Amino acid sequence: ENLTFGQYSLVYNAFSFTFATMAAATLFLWLGRSQVGPAYKTALTISGLVTAIAAYHYFRIFESWEGAYSVKDGIVTASGYAFNDAYRYVDWLLTVPLLLIELILVMRLSQEETVSKSFKLGGAAALMIILGYPGEIATDIPTRVLWGTLSAIPFVYIMWQLFAGLGASINNQPENVRELVKKARLLTFASWGFYPIVYMIPYTNLSGSDVTVGVQVGYTIADLIAKAGVGILIYMIAVRKSQAEY
Amino acid sequence: ENLTFGQYSLVYNAFSFTFATMAAATLFLWLGRSQVGPAYKTALTISGLVTAIAAYHYFRIFESWEGAYSVKDGIVTASGYAFNDAYRYVDWLLTVPLLLIELILVMRLSQEETVSKSFKLGGAAALMIILGYPGEIATDIPTRVLWGTLSAIPFVYIMWQLFAGLGASINNQPENVRELVKKARLLTFASWGFYPIVYMIPYTNLSGSDVTVGVQVGYTIADLIAKAGVGILIYMIAVRKSQAEY
Ligand SMILES: CC1=C(/C=C/C(C)=C/C=C/C(C)=C/C=O)C(C)(C)CCC1
Ligand SMILES: CC1=C(/C=C/C(C)=C/C=C/C(C)=C/C=O)C(C)(C)CCC1
Numbered sequence: 001e002n003l004t005f006g007q008y009s010l011v012y013n014a015f016s017f018t019f020a021t022m023a024a025a026t027l028f029l030w031l032g033r034s035q036v037g038p039a040y041k042t043a044l045t046i047s048g049l050v051t052a053i054a055a056y057h058y059f060r061i062f063e064s065w066e067g068a069y070s071v072k073d074g075i076v077t078a079s080g081y082a083f084n085d086a087y088r089y090v091d092w093l094l095t096v097p098l099l100l101i102e103l104i105l106v107m108r109l110s111q112e113e114t115v116s117k118s119f120k121l122g123g124a125a126a127l128m129i130i131l132g133y134p135g136e137i138a139t140d141i142p143t144r145v146l147w148g149t150l151s152a153i154p155f156v157y158i159m160w161q162l163f164a165g166l167g168a169s170i171n172n173q174p175e176n177v178r179e180l181v182k183k184a185r186l187l188t189f190a191s192w193g194f195y196p197i198v199y200m201i202p203y204t205n206l207s208g209s210d211v212t213v214g215v216q217v218g219y220t221i222a223d224l225i226a227k228a229g230v231g232i233l234i235y236m237i238a239v240r241k242s243q244a245e246y
Numbered sequence: 247e248n249l250t251f252g253q254y255s256l257v258y259n260a261f262s263f264t265f266a267t268m269a270a271a272t273l274f275l276w277l278g279r280s281q282v283g284p285a286y287k288t289a290l291t292i293s294g295l296v297t298a299i300a301a302y303h304y305f306r307i308f309e310s311w312e313g314a315y316s317v318k319d320g321i322v323t324a325s326g327y328a329f330n331d332a333y334r335y336v337d338w339l340l341t342v343p344l345l346l347i348e349l350i351l352v353m354r355l356s357q358e359e360t361v362s363k364s365f366k367l368g369g370a371a372a373l374m375i376i377l378g379y380p381g382e383i384a385t386d387i388p389t390r391v392l393w394g395t396l397s398a399i400p401f402v403y404i405m406w407q408l409f410a411g412l413g414a415s416i417n418n419q420p421e422n423v424r425e426l427v428k429k430a431r432l433l434t435f436a437s438w439g440f441y442p443i444v445y446m447i448p449y450t451n452l453s454g455s456d457v458t459v460g461v462q463v464g465y466t467i468a469d470l471i472a473k474a475g476v477g478i479l480i481y482m483i484a485v486r487k488s489q490a491e492y
Contacts, residue, residue, distance in 0.1 A: 005328075009332065013330070013332045013336055016336060020303065020336070024298065027294075027298065028292070028295055031276065031287075031291045032288075071328070072326045073326045074328065
């Protein structure tokens, strides 16, 4: 079940790439704050927070990956220091509610609606992450299935809210951003749907090292899209809405 | 095939120099944002991101180079820890699309044209990098030639787009920047042309260590021109266009 040097390097470089992308996205989003109207500054602040928190965690994940293996003369062996999977879940616990709040903010609903939706969706998101973690670190498949299924309940609730609940308010958006808001929602939907799929990779009969690589690279791609990708869309929405409104 | 101490030091110092230059260029470009009109702030933000991402990767490349060799009493021996060539390609994957977007932004085309050209050229650039990597790490020449040739297809497409596609819009630029925009395009053209030439160094019958040094120093010089050099030109264009328009 040992990793080959190629597998090790793929994950290593994916983590480094993601750290750089998240850090770059953070600076882009925060520098962009000066280019949007006051109502959208908070959305960019939060978008940048999401990528900043992710940059921090990818830095840690990178170091943890490096520490978990000894690589000498192209041979990869476990160092005996465990790779810390919890960084991801800790990251999500912070960033998933923020991402939802960011989507809500950019829609510019009424103040009460913003607060109530933020609490409901943020709470459901936290529950989803907390229920998923025991499954992620479980060593047997039935335990993984059990917690994954429980975690899917708040997941489905959030997805339903995003479509049904926020659907109405999309039609109140200015013409030139309606498409972008729809795209942001779609990108959120598609990228979030990726996580449970990655979670299910161990259910297949791939070898141990392929599963490790698949899960790490899979979550990494999903994070890139859900955080940096959605962040850039939020930026474009904020710039266009500012042009229309200020 | 061992490196001499002089060869080792040349590459070592080139990496350190480039880290410092990229970091300095980043600060210059971002501080300059306050001196240009709103339409050009994004171009400077992105220019600075390109050099910031490069600074990060040169820091990593520097550390990786240091770790790959043991240097004692002026004798350089391989440490058994591989030098990670992937940092460069990972860097390009991020920075090359950004550089193209930056060139497009400074031309101030219509919103749709900006988005569609960014996607087309950015996608082609990503393809070029991804196809080049297997050749870069190949240990035999035919494999290197194969992937290099495939990678040259999107490369030629991009170059053709830069000249034919953007040529027309250059004539719509204000008088006092037309020359600068042409220069930025020319510098992009010249510096990009440098990369495939460096890639071909292993085709020559230079010794192994000369090839290593040539490739590392060659890509480093190309990066300095393509990123920091083009960034400064973009800055000058942005300042002049702001003077004309605001
Ligand atoms: C449904 C489900 C999951 C969903 C995870 C999601 C949807 C994570 C989203 C993370 C994001 C968007 C991070 C970016 O900031 C888990 C926990 C894998 C466990 C299996 C069931
Ligand atoms: C055509 C070609 C290549 C072109 C690389 C280029 C053009 C890289 C440009 C990088 C830049 C501009 C980085 C700065 O940010 C490769 C991949 C060496 C492989 C061989 C064929």
